Amino acid sequence: xxxxxxxxxxxxxxxxxxxxxxxxxxxxxxxxxxxxxxxxxxxxxxxxxxxxxxxxxxxxxxxxxxxxxxxxxxxxxxxxxxxxxxxxxxxxxxxxxxxxxxxxxxxxxxxxxxxxxxxxxxxxxxxxxxxxxxxxxxxxxxxxxxxxxxxxxxxxxxxxxxxxxxxxxxxxxxxxxxxxxxxxxxxxxxxxxxxxxxxxxxxxxxxxxxxxxxxxxxxxxxxxxxxxxxxxxxxxxxxxxxxxxxxxxxxxxxxxxxxxxxxxxxxxxxxx
Ligand code: ADP
Numbered sequence: 326x327x328x329x330x331x332x333x334x335x336x337x338x339x340x341x342x343x344x345x346x347x348x349x350x351x352x353x354x355x356x357x358x359x360x361x362x363x364x365x366x367x368x369x370x371x372x373x374x375x376x377x378x379x380x381x382x383x384x385x386x387x388x389x390x391x392x393x394x395x396x397x398x399x400x401x402x403x404x405x406x407x408x409x410x411x412x413x414x415x416x417x418x419x420x421x422x423x424x425x426x427x428x429x430x431x432x433x434x435x436x437x438x439x440x441x442x443x444x445x446x447x448x449x450x451x452x453x454x455x456x457x458x459x460x461x462x463x464x465x466x467x468x469x470x471x472x473x474x475x476x477x478x479x480x481x482x483x484x485x486x487x488x489x490x491x492x493x494x495x496x497x498x499x500x501x502x503x504x505x506x507x508x509x510x511x512x513x514x515x516x517x518x519x520x521x522x523x524x525x526x527x528x529x530x531x532x533x534x535x536x537x538x539x540x541x542x543x544x545x546x547x548x549x550x551x552x553x554x555x556x557x558x559x560x561x562x563x564x565x566x567x568x569x570x571x572x573x574x575x576x577x578x579x580x581x582x583x584x585x586x587x588x589x590x591x592x593x594x595x596x597x
Contacts, residue, residue, distance in 0.1 A: 326371035329594025331399065332357070332379035332588075334424035335447060336556050340403075340590035341368060349587050351556075353407060354379055361386035366369040374593040377471030393595050396589055401429060401436035404554065407582050412442065418543045418577075422555035422568075423586070426535050432545045439542055444534045447559030449564070452527045456510055457520040463464065465524060466561045472525030478516055479503045493574075500530035525563060532567025549578045556584025 329340035337352040337360045352360035357379060364373065374392040376399040384391045388399055400421055405413065408564050416432035424447035430437045453465040478504030482494030504518065511517025539551045551572055557567050559582060565581060572579035582588075 327597045330394045330587030338590040398591040399592030403588035416551035424558040469524035472521030476522040477526040536571035540577040556586040568577040
């Protein structure tokens with residue numbers, strides 16, 4: 326038995342082997358004690374390797390000797406286990422859209438963290454709470470899926486009003502740029518903006534910003550393929566859609582990896 330554990334800003338991801346079977350599991354990072362209790366009970370004697378910002382804190386709660394490894398190393402090692410063979414061969418960009426976003430270039434054995442942005446899944450949850458009062462992740466993404474970005478977002482063609490724009494009129498000119506003076510979140514009637522529409526625009530904004538950063542970074546490093554991972558895509562079809570279409574639109578080749586958010590945990594497990 327053994328376990329690799331990636332304790333991130335929002336979620337603890339665990340990849341473990343028990344009785345010869347590999348399994349995956351998640352806990353909330355604001356309830357580290359639950360993860361520690363589970364590990365002590367389920368894997369009492371197994372070697373553990375931890376990574377992620379909250380790894381040291383979780384290790385202290387577990388209360389036995391554990392290994393540690395740097396999170397970027399763990400993520401870049403673990404992603405190899407999850408990639409379809411067709412992607413394994415050549416260099417690609419890896420964008421880990423977690424609470425925040427971290428971007429890497431992976432070329433064979435070499436990997437380099439080239440940047441990131443504070444825009445990520447945490448931004449979606451935080452702005453959603455402030456704008457709508459919805460607190461739960463599932464409720465936020467369910468509401469957003471019903472929304473229409475056309476209410477709040479200004480497209481290039483809106484500015485040109487029927488004239489021929491110098492760039493694609495469907496590009497977003499300004500996220501939230503259509504919101505008029507005095508607008509509030511409400512029923513969607515009488516100039517108010519529904520929470521569904523506002524949330525659709527929040528997710529669109531994060532998705533487009535992340536995709537734009539990635540496409541530019543990919544171009545600067547001479548690669549086209551962008552592999553997106555992170556729990557931010559779980560159950561969040563609007564984010565996936567915004568990132569996918571914007572990446573393609575700007576000349577990149579997007580790929581979403583199932584269970585990609587477990588890359589760090591798998592990389593830590595590999596270390597044992
Ligand atoms: P981290 O390693 O920073 O914790 P993750 O890759 O686990 O990052 O992604 C965290 C993000 O995933 C959250 O900000 C949120 O947008 C999204 N998410 C997906 N499922 C949940 C959930 N059950 N609870 C909270 N956030 C979730």
